[in-house]
Amino acid sequence: MTHAGGVRRMRGAWIVWAAAVLALAAAPLRAQAEDTASACVRAAGGEESADWVRWACAGTDFDAAVRFAVSLPAAWEVGSPRDAGLQVWALNGRVQMSVAAQDQLHAPATQSDTLGFWMRATGIRLGREPELRDVDSFRRATQNPDKARRAVTRAQQRDTVLLAMAHGLSLSHEGQTVLASTAEVRPLAGAPAGWLAETTEQNGEAWRSASYVTVRDAVVFIATLRAPDEEFDAALPLWEQTMATLEMRTDRSAPATPP
Incomplete structure (x- = not known):
């Protein structure tokens, strides 16, 4: 999504x-x-x-x-x-x-919804449609879903x-x-x-x-x-x-x- x-x-x-x-x-x-x-x-x-x-x-x-x-x-x-x-x-x-x-951001369980998780998390964090480089950068910076959720929460x-x-x-x-x-x-x-x-x-x-x-x-x-x-x-x-x-x-x- x-x-x-x-x-x-x-x-x-x-x-x-x-x-x-x-x-x-x-x-x-x-x-x-x-x-x-x-x-x-x-x-x-x-x-x-x-x-x-x-x-x-x-x-x-x-x-x-x-x-x-x-x-x-x-x-x-x-x-x-x-x-x-x-x-x-x-x-x-x-x-x-x-x-x-x-x-x-529910827990990702498959490869497909893991990608969806990071795309959604990045988009919410940025407040716009993310590009692949945005997703890659955000994933490297946060490293795991728990940290990503914290970053999203702070942004919102x-x-x-x-x-x-x-x-x-x-x-x-x-x-x-x-x-x-x-x-x-x-x-x-x-x-x-x-x-x-x-x-x-x-x-x-x-x-x-x-x-x-x-x-x-x-x-x-x-x-x-x-x-x-x-x-x-x-x-x-x-x-x-x-x-x-x-x-x-x-x-x-x-x-x-x-x-």
């Missing part, structure tokens, strides 16, 4: 995640408690209270190394759609929260890149009318993150959203709050509490399915 193809895949995934939250097409996790195939489950030994439930999420296939955990309001409906990447959402009426993740944690990624979350890509939009860089779970706040018009009604996007170990993590305009301000403090519980990491010992 070329860098341009990788960017399209990531942007497409962001839009799918936003659409999945709006569509709410997944069954509640409460109904999936005995289903071990679920991507997100109640965290074993996790701290719970009358107000919060801890959820642990682990990816499969290309996202097999991805892990995150978050505490969600106990009274809210929770779901984890299997056809929209690694994601968990929580719903209370028309107020929606979601956390999602996707690995940009630059303010300009995070802001571009935040703008990539805009619902304007879904054809919605954006009435107001603000983007900046903010901290999230100890790392810099792009942050996008939007007011959009949907079926004649104003909706507001706020989203974070950040990168850890070449994995993109996205968290979003969306609600009708008149309900957004009341939901924001609870969402900020939720974000304070978010933990993001990877387990690179987990195998990835080769392409």
Whole structure:
């Protein structure tokens, strides 16, 4: 996959995640408690209270190394759609929260996808379509996939890149009318993150959203709050509490399915 193809895949995934939250097409996790195939489950030994439930999420296939955990309001409906990447959402009426993740550089397993890995990593690091000499230079400089992921992560944690990624979350890509939009860089779970706040018009009604996007170990993590305009301000403090519980990491010992 070329860098341009990788960017399209990531942007497409962001839009799918936003659409999945709006569509709410997944069954509640409460109904999936005995289903071990679920991507997100109640965290074993996790701290719970009358107000919060801890959820642990682990990816499969290309996202097999991805892990995150978050505490969600106990009274809210929770779901984890299997056809929209690694994601968990929580719903209370028309107020929606979601956390999602996707690995940009899964573990190469064959000669073909090893070449693809280095082409994608180089392109992301440079922010453009790489030439073969770029790939060769980057591979010599980093020497192994772990160092390449670290270099990619540093490149994507630059303010300009995070802001571009935040703008990539805009619902304007879904054809919605954006009435107001603000983007900046903010901290999230100890790392810099792009942050996008939007007011959009949907079926004649104003909706507001706020989203974070950040990168850890070449994995993109996205968290979003969306609600009708008149309900957004009341939901924001609870969402900020939720974000304070978010933990993001990877387990690179987990195998990835080769392409």
